[in-house]
Amino acid sequence: MADLHKYQAHEILNKVLNSAETGLQVDIVAGAEYAEDSAHTSADTGNFILGVRNDTLAALGGADGDYVPFQMNASGALYVEVASLPASTSTIEVVGDAAENAAVAGNPVLVGGRYDSSGRTLGDGDVGAVALDADGAVHIADGGNAITVDGTVTANLSSTDNAVLDAIAASLALLDNSIASGNELQVDVVASLPAGSAAIGKLAANSGVDIGDVDVTSIVPGTGATNLGKEEDAAHSSGDTGVMALAVRNDVLEALGGSDGDYASLQVTKTGALNVTETVGHLGAIFEDGTDNITGKKVVAIQFIEDTTFTTLTPVDSSYIGTASGNGDAIDTSNTFPQGMTIFGRWTGYRLASGTIVAYQGDW
Secondary structure, X not given: OOXXXXXXXXXXXXXXXXXOOOOEOOOOOOOOOOOOOOOOOOOOOOOOOOEEEOOOOOOOOOXXXXXXXXXEOOOOOEEEEOOOXXXXXXXXXXXXXXXXXXXXXXOOOOOEEEOOOOOOOOOOOOOOOEEEOOOOOEOOOOOOOEEEEOOEEEEEOOHHHHHHHHHHHHHHHHHHHHEOOOOOXXXXXXXOOOOOOOOOOOOOOOOOOOXXXXXXXXXXXXXXXXXXXXXXXXXXXXXXXXXXXXXXXXXXXXXXXOOOOOOOOEEEOOOXXXXXXXXXXXXXXXXXXXXXXXXXXXXXXXXXXXXXXXXXXXXXXXXXXXXXXXXXXXXOOOOOEOOOOXXXXXXXXXXXXXXXXXXXXXXX
């Protein structure tokens, strides 16, 4: 009788062997596989990847191409080889969460090395590290090297730019030193403003404060009550302001302007009366009741106190009557000027034949 258990064992074994009967056939249970970019869910299952703690990094595989485990330091940080680091620093430690960072505070992530004065040049596509100055600041070289943020060039620095930045920094330092307590700006007033043609700008009102020697080169007055200027034919009002007009005392009236058409000041007499051309008697009067020969005068009017005749009456020109020449007939001793009569003209002298006169002096 055949052994049934033997046939049953062969049947079970055939189900777990592969088709070549050289190995076991294993079915992977669904649920332990996850699609790329699928969301994590609590209680998901998977395979744990193990690494080897190695306080001193060393090759674990026999030859290039062999399978080897990941290696980490005593804190569990993964060793990552960076080919561009200096020979003295051939590895970088990738530190985990905050607790692990605290535990390995002496081993931060290496992001760059100190930059020396010797030139370092990277070719297109080369891997490089951030260069640091001796104080740990990021080194930015001269010569137009660009500073980029997210791949966009934001600045191109040159030696000129550095000089400008230095000047700005110096100006900011001076400004900081000029700020007094509070928000006031402390200003040092120099002995004098530098020469130049630039305008100062608007000065704010500050009553009672002397702003120095100010030269006013032009005034455009208004015409209101408090302005210096007044409109022609406008009515006067009490309290109006203006510029006082000055006159020159001149006891003997004479020309003060250089030539006809020049500006000249008003002239007044010693009593303050305004000198006016050809005002009868403004230069005095001459009484004559004899036969004296009067010359070198400026007589503008003659009043006859008695009936009078002239031996000579000399006019300034032919526009006026006289004995030497005159406008119209020349007068002589036969012509009598009656008492109470007054004649006007311009005479430089006279001589009476008879009678009494008062000769009034003026100007022309």
